[in-house]
Structure formats: structure tokens, C-alpha cells
Amino acid sequence: MKTPTDVPRASLLNYPRPSVAVDTAVLTVANGSLCVLLVRRGEKDRHGEWALPGSFLRERERLADAVLRSLREKAGISGRVPRQLHVFDDPARDDRGWVLSVAHVDVVPLAALEEALKSDGVRLASIAEEPEVIAGMPYGHSEMVAKAVEWLRAAYAESPDPGALLDEPFTLKELRDLHEVVAGRTLMRDTFRRFMEPQLVGTGQMSDGTRGRPSRLWGRA
Amino acid sequence: MKTPTDVPRASLLNYPRPSVAVDTAVLTVANGSLCVLLVRRGEKDRHGEWALPGSFLRERERLADAVLRSLREKAGISGRVPRQLHVFDDPARDDRGWVLSVAHVDVVPLAALEEALKSDGVRLASIAEEPEVIAGMPYGHSEMVAKAVEWLRAAYAESPDPGALLDEPFTLKELRDLHEVVAGRTLMRDTFRRFMEPQLVGTGQMSDGTRGRPSRLWGRA
DNA sequence: AATCTTTAGCTCAGATCTGAGCTAATTGAC
DNA sequence: GTCAATTAGCTCAGATCTGAGCTAAAGATT
Numbered sequence: 001m002k003t004p005t006d007v008p009r010a011s012l013l014n015y016p017r018p019s020v021a022v023d024t025a026v027l028t029v030a031n032g033s034l035c036v037l038l039v040r041r042g043e044k045d046r047h048g049e050w051a052l053p054g055s056f057l058r059e060r061e062r063l064a065d066a067v068l069r070s071l072r073e074k075a076g077i078s079g080r081v082p083r084q085l086h087v088f089d090d091p092a093r094d095d096r097g098w099v100l101s102v103a104h105v106d107v108v109p110l111a112a113l114e115e116a117l118k119s120d121g122v123r124l125a126s127i128a129e130e131p132e133v134i135a136g137m138p139y140g141h142s143e144m145v146a147k148a149v150e151w152l153r154a155a156y157a158e159s160p161d162p163g164a165l166l167d168e169p170f171t172l173k174e175l176r177d178l179h180e181v182v183a184g185r186t187l188m189r190d191t192f193r194r195f196m197e198p199q200l201v202g203t204g205q206m207s208d209g210t211r212g213r214p215s216r217l218w219g220r221a
Numbered sequence: 222m223k224t225p226t227d228v229p230r231a232s233l234l235n236y237p238r239p240s241v242a243v244d245t246a247v248l249t250v251a252n253g254s255l256c257v258l259l260v261r262r263g264e265k266d267r268h269g270e271w272a273l274p275g276s277f278l279r280e281r282e283r284l285a286d287a288v289l290r291s292l293r294e295k296a297g298i299s300g301r302v303p304r305q306l307h308v309f310d311d312p313a314r315d316d317r318g319w320v321l322s323v324a325h326v327d328v329v330p331l332a333a334l335e336e337a338l339k340s341d342g343v344r345l346a347s348i349a350e351e352p353e354v355i356a357g358m359p360y361g362h363s364e365m366v367a368k369a370v371e372w373l374r375a376a377y378a379e380s381p382d383p384g385a386l387l388d389e390p391f392t393l394k395e396l397r398d399l400h401e402v403v404a405g406r407t408l409m410r411d412t413f414r415r416f417m418e419p420q421l422v423g424t425g426q427m428s429d430g431t432r433g434r435p436s437r438l439w440g441r442a
Numbered sequence: 443a444a445t446c447t448t449t450a451g452c453t454c455a456g457a458t459c460t461g462a463g464c465t466a467a468t469t470g471a472c
Numbered sequence: 473g474t475c476a477a478t479t480a481g482c483t484c485a486g487a488t489c490t491g492a493g494c495t496a497a498a499g500a501t502t
Contacts, residue, residue, distance in 0.1 A: 017238035040402040054358065059237040060312040060319050087305055087323055091281040100241065104310055173449070188491065193451085208432050212449030213497040277467065394479070414481090433479030434467035448502070451494105453476070466480075472473100 019097060022066045023054035023141060024082060024104040025148035027112060029165055029181050035124035038146050039074045045096055052141045061155045076116045079106045083149045088140050106161030128184060156182040156209035160196045169203045169217035241320060242289045244275035244362060245303060245325040246369035249334060250386055256345035257366050260295045266317055274363045274375050288325045295403035297337045300327045306368045326369035328384030349405060361392050377403040381417045390424045
């Protein structure tokens, strides 16, 4: 039975709707280099080109769930904590039609990617050393990578290894090496130590078997 | 004529699509208080309740354009530089259906709102003094306001009046009073001056007719 | 085993930052 | 006019931050 509210209620939602996609920059550190995960496109459109893993949003699906699903499907990896970056809304961005894409970033340690990287449909691209690969991606994906790196740098400037890339326990040297790769520059040893130490919990153990004097081992708070 | 690519191309976009809306927290400073602009809902749904101005996205419309249009239509004001904050995607957020809302923030000086505020469908709510009004808003709008305020505070901690709320030229006192309202706390006079002065351009003029010793007048860089 | 290289952890002087306090210049109250 | 109140602009001592440099402790090299 038709109530008076049925018509306006339905009509509100009768606007044309965009397709909504998610695209994710999965960042990691490999061989002392900050890298982003790319997948070779299998769809007809832009077939064979390297691009960020992504997917269209399914009915009533949460964005974070779509990100995790796309990483599972496209790259066979378990994402961790996808974080929204920005909505890319240029109507001319995607020639298949009107597609909004919500860019995300996730941080995953290299060990969790090893399996996926055996496939020749999955690769890493170094941010610093392969700018041409990143700049060549379709659908504004290179802008997404830029925003993802910016976010990661800000996060790593604030606290010790927020992306949990290091296995615990770790030394301050290991932590600093990681942060230097993320920041893309050297960091002052003592300034770094003074800022990070209060944010870590000591394990009471010492490193050994490594080069140089043994040092305290730490864990994330 | 049907080409082979027509079918797969179209099918990619045949996923169910969400409605996409924009909602905007228009922030301003009035009577020494940080305020957000609310409009009384005219739609059937939640009719009469105070909420953030918003609108459904129209076909191929840019998000920023939808924000500016919604501010014009709902509140009769000219927005300035809408900035994306976050996509709210809880499928249960809106009982009218599956609606994603892209929250935005804009900063508008009080003078540009005076006309709109004559309407009884438009009001300001003080962030600090009327928390119950803000907490009572539907569709997760109170979370959007929280994110908007957080963004504004971060922006005002970085540079002098990035929202251009003050008319130029202004004194450092006027600038600091504004920043204190935004920050919600007092700021040290000399620390503030030392941080902001290098980011301003002097006009060579002095204030006069004000209480206290005249001071230099400044403009934004 | 002697020496070199690497890294840890500390110390200290110099640089920078902070905020209280001083004097100056103006308006408002009387 | 006199005095209180308000604000500007500066100064300086104390606090904090910075980074070079020192010594120590380990593995690597010879």
C-alpha cells in the first residue's frame, strides 16, 4: 500500500548514481627501498597494464571491506588496516563511465607479500628508483601513490613504525634504518633516539650476533 | 552497432551503485566562539531537524561543485574552498537506503553568512557551548563536525588564518584572538608572534583608534 | 692476537626556544 | 588633567634541543 511518504522517499534516491571503486596503495619496504604493490590488470580495459589493486564496491559493502577483498582477490594478500586517503572524482578519470574512486593506503611487511610476489601478475615498484613506472599508471593512480607516501611519511615522523613493518623485538638501529627509508633521507641518530625511546617498551634483552656492540631490544608500546 | 567490447565494458559498471551525497561543515567564528552552520531539513526525512547542509551528487558533478551548490541552495551562501574530510560509508547510516556521504569542511567569515542567518531555517551552533545540538544531529553529522574542527585546528596551528576569516589588514592581537578561539585555549603571546610574524607581510601602517598602544598592521602572505 | 670496522650509549657546549617581566604608547574613566 | 587599564614590543635568564665527539663493546680482517 502506498503511503504519502513513499514517493518522495524513493525519489530522493532516484538521482543517477556513480559507480564507486576503491583503489589501494599497499606500501612496504623491500631492499632498503619504499615500494608500492602493483598488479597487472586482467580486465579488458587497460589489460596488461600495471596499476594499483582495486575493485568496485559491492552492494552495502564497507569501503574497508572492499579494500581487503580486492587485495585478497587481485594480489592474494591479507591487508591490515586500510586507511582512506581521498576521493578521486574527476568525471573524465575513467573512460568506462562515471566512476568515483576512494583511494586507500595500507602498510604490509614484505614477508606477508612474498607468496603473492611469486605470481607474474604482481610486482613491487620502488617509489624512489622507478618513478617512471609509477607515473605511467592509469586512472590517476600515481596521484594516489603520492598521497599514500605523504601519509606514510607523516605517520612515521610521529611514532615508531606505526605500520608494524618490523618484527619485534628490534634495535634502535633497525628502527632508524626503516624510518630513514620511509623518510627518504638520513635521520640524526641521537635526535631519533631521544624522540622514539619514550614511545617504546624495553624488553630487557640485548641484541647479539650482530655487527657492532650489542644494543637493547625494544618493542612497540 | 554492437562491438565486442561493448558487453564486457558495460558489465563492469553493472554493479549496484550507492547513492553518493556530500555534507559540509561550514565553520566560522561568531561572538568569540567557533561555530558550525546548520540548516533545518526540508526533506520529508528527518523533517525539521537541524543538520549539516548537504546534497546528493548529480550526474558527472564534481564533489566540490556539489558542495558549493548545496551551500547555495540550502543556506544561500557562497562557499569558498571545500575540502574533503572522509567518506562515511556505514550502510546503516541512512535509513533511506545505501548512501555514501563525503564529508567536507569549508571556512567562511561571519560577514558572508549574515544574510543567510536571517532565515529561520539557518543557524549557527557553537562547538564549545552547544555540544548537545551538535551531538543530536542525524546521519553521523556530529562525527563530521568533529573531523572538521580537528582539521581546522591543525590548519590554524600551521599558518596565520588559513581560512581568511580576518579582514586585512589586521593586528597580531586580532590574529591571536582568532587563533585562540579556533584552538579553544589561550596561546602564549610571544611564542605566537615569533611563529606567525615571518609568515605575514607588513603593511607599514599602524593601527589606531583602538584601545592600548598602536601596533603594526599585517596582511597574509 | 692485534687491529679495523661497526654500532651503542653517553656527555657537553653551543644553539634555539620559552615565557616572565620591563617599558612605552595609547584609550577610557573620573 | 590624572590615573587606571590595555596592548605593543623588547630583553634576558632559564629551559630545552641539537649534534659533534668520546669511550665501550662487539664482530671482521689480517
